[in-house]
Amino acid sequence: MKRRRDRNAAIVLHTVLIAGLAIMIAPFVWMVLSSFKGEGEVRRTPPTWLPADPTLANYRELFERLDFPLYFTNSVIVAVLVTVGNLLICSATGYALAKLRFLGRRALFVLVLGNLMVPPMATFVPQFVLVSNLGLVNTFAGLVLPNLALAVNVFLMRQFILSIPDDLLESARVDGAGEWRIYWRIVLPLTGPALATVGILTFLGSWNNFLWPLVVATTEDKYTLPVALALYSVGQNQTQYGLLLAGSVTIILPILVIFAVLQRHFVRGIATTGLK
Amino acid sequence: MRTWARPTAVLAVVAAVALSGCGRDSGDNGTDDAAQPISEGKASGEITVWAMGTEGEKLAAFAADFMKENPDATVKVTPIPWDGAHDKIATAIAGGQTPDLSLIGTTWMGEFARTGGLDQLPTDLVKEGDFFPGAWDTAVVDGKAYGVPWYVETRLFYVNKDVAAKAGVTAPPKTWEELTAAISAFKQKGGATWGVSLQPGGTGSWQTVMPFVWQNGGEVTNADAFSFDSPQVSDALGYYESFFDAGLAPKDLPQGQLEPDFVKGSIGAFISGPWHIGILEGQGGAGKYDVWHMPSRKAATSFVGGGDLAVFKDAKNRDGAWKFVSWLSQPQTQVKWYQATSDLPAVKAGWDDPALTGDPMLAAFGDQLSDAKSPPAIGTWDQVAAAFDAEIERLVKTDETAADAAKAIQQKAATIGTGI
Amino acid sequence: MRLRRSAVGWSFALPFAALFAVFLVGPVLASLAMSFTDIRSADVRSPLAVTFLGFDNYVRLFQDEQFVKAAGNTLVVVLLGLPLTVVLGMAAALGLNSGLVRFRAIFRVGYYLPVVTSIVAISVVWRFLLQPDTGLLNSVLGLVGIEGPNWLANTSTALPAVIMMIVWRGIGFQMVIFLAGLQAIPGELYEAARIDGASRWAQFWHVTVPSLRPTLLFVTVIGSIGLLQVFEEPFVMTRGGPLGSTTTVAYSVYSQFSFGNYGYASAMSYVLFLAVVLLSILWFRLLRSDEVG
Incomplete structure (x- = not known):
């Protein structure tokens, strides 16, 4: 009896979830399929799902006109530096805010919270003027530094680390471990999944960032992928949809792979912090 | 109200100093001084250029001829996307990090010239009468020219x-x-x-x-x-x-x-x-x-729309940049540029070339250009x-x-x- | 002793504090200062020459009918977008967490896909989907006999269409947070409830919901901050139109910046900042529990 009810519930649930999934991914399916269509077919009305005449022309054109390895490498360098930096810096700060008592802790936390709430556009111009006065325009440092210590990551890390039981840390202290040792040996291992989460979110933000790299990179050799793609996909008076779609696919793919691989940790990271 | 005034005034000064780059010459207002001439002779040194869209993509290869004529000069083109180009140029001027010259949307000239970020067009570099009048006007701010029209379009x-x-x-x-x-x-x-x-x-x-x-x-x-x-x-x-x-x-x-x-x-x-x-x-x-x-x-x-070329105040190679602009404004260069990009010449003489006269569709655009306007800069x-x-x-x-x-x-x- | 403790604390926080002070707090203060002046893009090379306006920019905002309209639109975005993303995200998480579902990873990745995508890229697709005659959405509506409107060109449907896309992009994030929250609930709690003979519904109301309170607070706060600052969706889909019907506050901030009105745009940012702060405080008051804050 119970079994059958579960079975029916499972069928209903799967139906609903699959319908939801269809809605969520339909735009992507259409995007991927359309990236193999010629320019004429992309614009055809009514639109087609399957490419009538599949072609790699969009990708070929994209890779011919774009120094793809260069921009890809730049994007990876920036995203990896930003991600690693944030993981180290923000987890340490998160630990301090969550578990240590020190002068100015509250003030720092309020500043972090406050910064979450300032619209990014407000600081854009002063930030650029600052970076140019530091002589960092068109350098990786200029691309990376302003995003190396993001308030939102400190906030997330603090929330995760708060839920680590104090007893655990206390017993280590009794054993004579210093705070750095505790952070390195106990806190970081327990926050592994949390680090995966913060890492993915940070990588994503950096990977998709457009305006900052556009402004900081003054020569092509420092362009990241989104900046480079914007060069060729959007004309002044006309959009080449086929190219734009192919470009979108190339930019989404690496993120998708990373997320698919790490998704298990990603979800666990948001919840489990030492609650084993 | 009064208790607020002081701290904010202090903040404003702090910000102002931060913004001005700790005392970088802040008095220069481009609209005050007179146009400076450029040196004689061929261009030399590195000339850095920003250009958007197709122009950005095609200009690097196109500049090879200029470098042949001016063996001591190298032109380095950075293509930039139209999306965000305005913000990029505006912030570059604010931070004093501009290239030597850039393609500038015709309707942005007024704004950028007034930042004091653009250099005045050197006297005798080009002749106003060579250009379509409506296009020329896009580069004129407060009665002074801050660049030249590069290519034009009309409706x-x-x-x-x-x-x-x-x-x-x-x-x-x-x-x-x-x-x-x-x-x-x-x-x-x-x-x-x-x-x-x-x-x-x-x-x-x-x-x-x-x-x-x-x-x-x-x-x-x-x-x-x-x-x-x-x-x-x-x-x-x-x-x-x-x-x-x-x-x-x-x-x-x-x-x-x-x-x-x-x-x-x-x-x-x-x-x-x-x-x-x-x-x-x-x-x-x-x-x-x-x-x-x-x-x-x-x-x-x-x-009339299109794009202008302007040299920045912060240009490292001002003379070289203007010489490149002058070269791009020659009728035969404009015709070749048309053949490379389909950008219509801003210089009237460019339209006498068979490459353009042969196409009746284009001729119609050429005719209309003699009666075409843009809003004041x-x-x-x-x-x-x-x-x-x-x-x-x-x-x-x-x-x-x-x-x-x-x-x-x-x-x-x-x-x-x-x-x- | 207290000094030593502080030194240890700061040894952890210093790298962050230094970078944060230079690259974020500094610019934030600079833009706050700008908001009390008439600084425009033309002044950035001689910023000392600007006029100090006091609160004029702020006063002007509330007489600016475009800003008032943008504030109204933003409110609609929050009022519709927040419950929709939270409820749908939570529903998806509950479904996936029920133990009845196979291939959970596929659903998880699929539902999260919209979050990871560059919005500029995906907006092209959405504009196709929302086409009046040939778009996917209206063809589906046509099947059930509804004649869909020209979504993005109509003043009454453009904002709902934009919100639709916001919700589509927001569900995945909410779902993942809720999934995490659900998995953090100790199994013993359910065990105990079952022993007490609690039905599934009773378990949901008395175990799941209370345990999810910190999660709910988190997604509500993060969600409101995001929605109050919504900019990209209207920017890429409608440029704020038609007739300003999809102009949000953050979009107005952006357009004032593009126009070079740095002082006015900064004032707008700080009004938005205040709204975010007030709403967050409200949520903390309403949803507070000991685990968070």
Whole structure:
């Protein structure tokens, strides 16, 4: 009896979830399929799902006109530096805010919270003027530094680390471990999944960032992928949809792979912090 | 209130010092000093250039000839996307991190010149009379030139031949009355669902509307003050609105629908620039259309757009940059540039070349260019234009009258100011 | 002793504090200062020459009908977007966590896909989907006999269409947070409830919901901050139109910046900042529990 009810519930649930999934991914399916269509077919009305005449022309054109390895490498360098930096810096700060008592802790936390709430556009111009006065325009440092210590990551890390039981840390202290040792040996291992989460979110933000790299990179050799793609996909008076779609696919793919691989940790990271 | 004033004043100073780069020469205001000449002889050193879109992509290879003529000079082109180009240039000027020269959208000249970020055009570098007057004006701010037009575009009517033939319209209309008659004939007899497609507001619709204003003797400004509340402007707006009110023009045509509908004849005509030649070709429209000049009222004016070249105050190689600009403005270079990019020459002599005279479609654009205008280069034009676009949308889509729209534009523009 | 403790604390926080002070707090203060002046892009090379306006920019904001309209639109975005993303995200998480579902990873990745995508890229697709005659959405509506509107060109449907896309992009993030929250609930709690003979519904109301309170607070706060600052969706889909019907506050901030009105745009940012702060405080008051804050 119970079994059958579960079975029916499972069928209903799967139906609903699959319908939801269809809605969520339909735009992507259409995007991927359309990236193999010629320019004429992309614009055809009514639109087609399957490419009538599949072609790699969009990708070929994209890779011919774009120094793809260069921009890809730049994007990876920036995203990896930003991600690693944030993981180290923000987890340490998160630990301090969550578990240590020190002068100015509250003030720092309020500043972090406050910064979450300032619209990014407000600081854009002063930030650029600052970076140019530091002589960092068109350098990786200029691309990376302003995003190396993001308030939102400190906030997330603090929330995760708060839920680590104090007893655990206390017993280590009794054993004579210093705070750095505790952070390195106990806190970081327990926050592994949390680090995966913060890492993915940070990588994503950096990977998709457009305006900052556009402004900081003054020569092509420092362009990241989104900046480079914007060069060729959007004309002044006309959009080449086929190219734009192919470009979108190339930019989404690496993120998708990373997320698919790490998704298990990603979800666990948001919840489990030492609650084993 | 008073307790607030001090800390904020202090903050303002702190910010100001931070912004000014700890005492970088902050007094230079480009509009004060006179144009400086450049050195004689060939260009030398590295010349860094920013350019958007196709121009950015093609200019690097194109500059090889210049480097052949000036063996000591290297031109380094960085292509930048149109998306965000304005913000990139604005912040670069703010941070003193500009290249030597850049392609600049014609409507941005007023703003950037007033930042003091642009160098004045050196005396005797080029001759004003060589350029189309409407294009030249885009680079003139407060009576001084801050660059030169590089390439131009202007707007004409694209007309579906079949529709026109069925409607019995054999010659381009000469007047507003004839235009209205032709467009309604497209719908009544020509089999078109819409006689014409005109921008119903939205970004850049001023470029389609302003020609009618100019045709009617209206102007954006009159002696430094906005003059949108004149009868010339409101009559022109009323004329523009009449196409929508009479059901001759669609109020919300979906994106991407214009070209296919035009090619199959359900839209009889539309106003656009030369790039549509290529787009229509790509959609099977080659040979199916004609282009018409603008009709006349007091004049037969169209809009002139395109791109200007300007050298920055912070340029490291100012002389080299201007020499490159001068080279790009030579008629034969302009013709070659046209062959490389389809960008239309801003220099009149460029149009005498067989490469352009041989194409009747292009010749029509060339003719129209001698009667084409752009708005004056005021620092706030983009903002005024946005207000203008919003009022056009209201005029077309709500029951706002043309007179009220003109009044509203005038009032908003006055609030925004000319940025002087 | 207290000094030593502080030194240890700061040894952890210093790298962050230094970078944060230079690259974020500094610019934030600079833009706050700008908001009390008439600084425009033309002044950035001689910023000392600007006029100090006091609160004029702030006063002007509330007389600016475009800003008032943008504030109204933003409110609609929050009022519709927040419950929709939270409820749908939570529903998806509950479904996936029920133990009845196979291939959970596929659903998880699929539902999260919209979050990871560059919005500029995906907006092209959405504009196609929302086409009046040929778009996917209206063809589906046509099947059930509804004639869909020209979504993005119509003043009454453009904002709902934009919100639709916001919700589509927001569900995945909410779902993942809720999934995490659900997995953190100790199994013993359910065990105990079952022993007490609690039905599934009772378990949901008395175990799941209370345990999810910190999660709910988190997603509500993060969600409101995101929605109040919504900029990209209207920017890429409608440029704020038609007739300003999709202009949000953050979009107005952006357009004022593009127009070079740095002072006015900064003032707008700080009004938005205040709204975010107030709403967050409200949520903390309403949803507070000991685990968070």
